Amino acid sequence: MGDEQEDGRIQEDAKEDSEAEVEPERLQYKVILLGDGTVGKTSIATRFAQGDFSQMYKQTIGLDFFVKRILLPGDVQVTMQIWDIGGQSIGSKMMSKYIFGAHAVIMCYDITNYDSFQDLDDWYRLVVKTFEKGVMPYVAMVGNKCDLSHMRAVRTTSAHQFADDNNMYTFFMSAKSGDQVDACFHRIAGHLSGIALSRPQLDAAGGVLSASIVNYRRHDEEVHGGELPDYTSRRPKTCTLS
Numbered sequence: 001m002g003d004e005q006e007d008g009r010i011q012e013d014a015k016e017d018s019e020a021e022v023e024p025e026r027l028q029y030k031v032i033l034l035g036d037g038t039v040g041k042t043s044i045a046t047r048f049a050q051g052d053f054s055q056m057y058k059q060t061i062g063l064d065f066f067v068k069r070i071l072l073p074g075d076v077q078v079t080m081q082i083w084d085i086g087g088q089s090i091g092s093k094m095m096s097k098y099i100f101g102a103h104a105v106i107m108c109y110d111i112t113n114y115d116s117f118q119d120l121d122d123w124y125r126l127v128v129k130t131f132e133k134g135v136m137p138y139v140a141m142v143g144n145k146c147d148l149s150h151m152r153a154v155r156t157t158s159a160h161q162f163a164d165d166n167n168m169y170t171f172f173m174s175a176k177s178g179d180q181v182d183a184c185f186h187r188i189a190g191h192l193s194g195i196a197l198s199r200p201q202l203d204a205a206g207g208v209l210s211a212s213i214v215n216y217r218r219h220d221e222e223v224h225g226g227e228l229p230d231y232t233s234r235r236p237k238t239c240t241l242s
């Protein structure tokens with residue numbers, strides 16, 4: 001069994017043979033997708049983890065869980081655990097439990113839906129409250145559905161302003177076309193692991209390791225006794241938040 005270190009890295013037990021020295025580094029990060037219903041959180045997770053997109057809307061009840069391994073420069077393997085939180089969960093008692101221990105939070109809005117942008121304020125307050133006694137995770141703001149830019153209801157300048165005011169990174173993407181989805185997750189993984197990615201490396205982000213996926217629905221806390229599996233790893237020392 002591997003041991004987890006302070007910095008979130010998983011280290012195999014010491015191996016006597018020299019192979020141990022050439023093993024790639026392995027990191028794992030818990031990444032939360034938050035935002036109103038229908039902004040496209042499941043679609044973003046599905047596009048990233050499975051390379052798929054569906055036009056059909058199926059509301060997420062509670063949360064869905066995705067896993068994808070990616071490879072960063074320097075042969076660094078990163079496991080991204082994506083927690084896709086249903087947009088209706090904002091009032092749920094489970095929310096802070098879902099968010100707790102996250103290395104990164106991606107706050108999503110739909111660029112064609114102004115309310116979904118305005119509501120980011122409430123989502124962000126929830127994140128701040130959850131981490132008020134700890135270290136804030138990396139927070140990114142994502143404007144999704146950029147393939148519908150002709151229907152844009154949220155000005156790019158407003159998005160940048162909100163992000164600047166709250167110390168967030170801004171991304172624009174389309175889960176439908178896939179544009180900027182992988183690049184966003186790679187940039188986050190790079191940031192958390194302290195590895196800077198160049199533009200060509202981000203552009204090439206599509207050619208990554210194969211994905212595995214675990215999906216489950218958590219109907220309510222009564223059904224599951226309020227227990228959540230411990231998929232989290234500890235915050236990495238290398239996470240820079242400026």
Ligand SMILES: Nc1nc2c(ncn2[C@@H]2O[C@H](COP(=O)(O)OP(=O)(O)OP(=O)(O)O)[C@@H](O)[C@H]2O)c(=O)[nH]1
Nearest residue numbers: 037038039040041042043055060087145174175176
């Ligand atoms: N045109 C377009 N449609 C999208 C995009 N992303 C998602 N959609 C559509 O928007 C609808 C809602 O997408 P979901 O991914 O289920 O939204 P969600 O945020 O997970 O919704 P909840 O489960 O209610 O929290 C679906 O019909 C998707 O096909 C996108 O980038 N472009």
